[in-house]
Amino acid sequence: MRLWTFKRPFQYDGNDYEVKYFFSFTTYTSQLFCNGTLVDESTHLFDGDFKVVEHKFQPNSQTTEPDNQTKEISVSVGYFSWFTVGIQVRESNQSSNTSELIYESHPGKDIHFATTKLEKFNTKLNLPELDNKRKLQSENWKKNKPSIIADIVIGLAFFAVAKITGDLTTAAFTGVSLGLALVVVQRFVKVDLLGGFAVFGTIMLLISALFSIAFQSEYLVQLKGTFMGLISASALIIDGVFNKGGYFGARFERYLNSPIQHKYFVLGLAFISLCKAGLNYSVASQLTEDQWLTYDTFIETPLYLLMFFILIWRAGKN
Numbered sequence: 001m002r003l004w005t006f007k008r009p010f011q012y013d014g015n016d017y018e019v020k021y022f023f024s025f026t027t028y029t030s031q032l033f034c035n036g037t038l039v040d041e042s043t044h045l046f047d048g049d050f051k052v053v054e055h056k057f058q059p060n061s062q063t064t065e066p067d068n069q070t071k072e073i074s075v076s077v078g079y080f081s082w083f084t085v086g087i088q089v090r091e092s093n094q095s096s097n098t099s100e101l102i103y104e105s106h107p108g109k110d111i112h113f114a115t116t117k118l119e120k121f122n123t124k125l126n127l128p129e130l131d132n133k134r135k136l137q138s139e140n141w142k143k144n145k146p147s148i149i150a151d152i153v154i155g156l157a158f159f160a161v162a163k164i165t166g167d168l169t170t171a172a173f174t175g176v177s178l179g180l181a182l183v184v185v186q187r188f189v190k191v192d193l194l195g196g197f198a199v200f201g202t203i204m205l206l207i208s209a210l211f212s213i214a215f216q217s218e219y220l221v222q223l224k225g226t227f228m229g230l231i232s233a234s235a236l237i238i239d240g241v242f243n244k245g246g247y248f249g250a251r252f253e254r255y256l257n258s259p260i261q262h263k264y265f266v267l268g269l270a271f272i273s274l275c276k277a278g279l280n281y282s283v284a285s286q287l288t289e290d291q292w293l294t295y296d297t298f299i300e301t302p303l304y305l306l307m308f309f310i311l312i313w314r315a316g317k318n
Helices: 113-125 128-165 168-186 198-215 224-242 248-256 262-286 289-315
Strands: 004-012 015-023 027-034 037-045 053-057 071-079 085-093 098-104
Touching: 004 085, 004 098, 015 071, 027 053, 037 053, 071 113, 128 168, 128 289, 168 198, 224 248, 224 262, 248 262, 262 289
Parallel strands: none
Antiparallel strands: 004 015, 015 027, 027 037, 053 071, 071 085, 085 098
């Protein structure tokens, strides 16, 4: 299935030529037409690069010089940016091995742009240190995957029970029960089930549930994200200001497998936690309980991760 087609027309020796360059999910194809007739076609698979496609042909009414030197036309098609392609048309003399640029669809643009960029990128990817880093990240993912799945299961269970029963306190105690069950199961299995935020989340759910019972208010359960954000931000600010991020920064650095500026990262994470707390409070106080539940389950975490990855990028050491 074609996703997009670029058309680049040009004229040569009184004839109308057109390049049609299109791509699908797996391939890209360049076609050369002369007066509406296909004269050349080239298809390539996406294999980590964008090759500059070359079309070569001899015009039907080829011009012959007095010394019988035959001319050949070559059309080069390539990306001069990440979003569009350009063409260059050259006229070459086969006898003298000379070539002259006679047409550019985008004068001054480098149609080898994408090819060059991807070659450099692939070269960097093949460096030994990056291979080692990828292996380490793969090992860490295998190690952390069970705990991440546990976090997701507890969150979905909270959402499902709240939807079915309409009682946030019951949903909170369900999450607490699952969290405590993880602690028990962890004693009998080797995989790490508690390495994520399951324990911290369980504690905050328990606090929220107890408050909701004590004060007869499900609204306090909705504020669990606000409680978590404020507590996290407080701890991070203390570490960032008085310890230059030495505690949390060093531990996150091991988890991320890349060097970061500890103080910058920890204070940035504190800011994100405050934003998370404020957003949760706004949603809980301004929207309905059902809308808050949707936000808490499906919106808050992706939004947090987006800000978190931006912070990692900004706090990374060059």
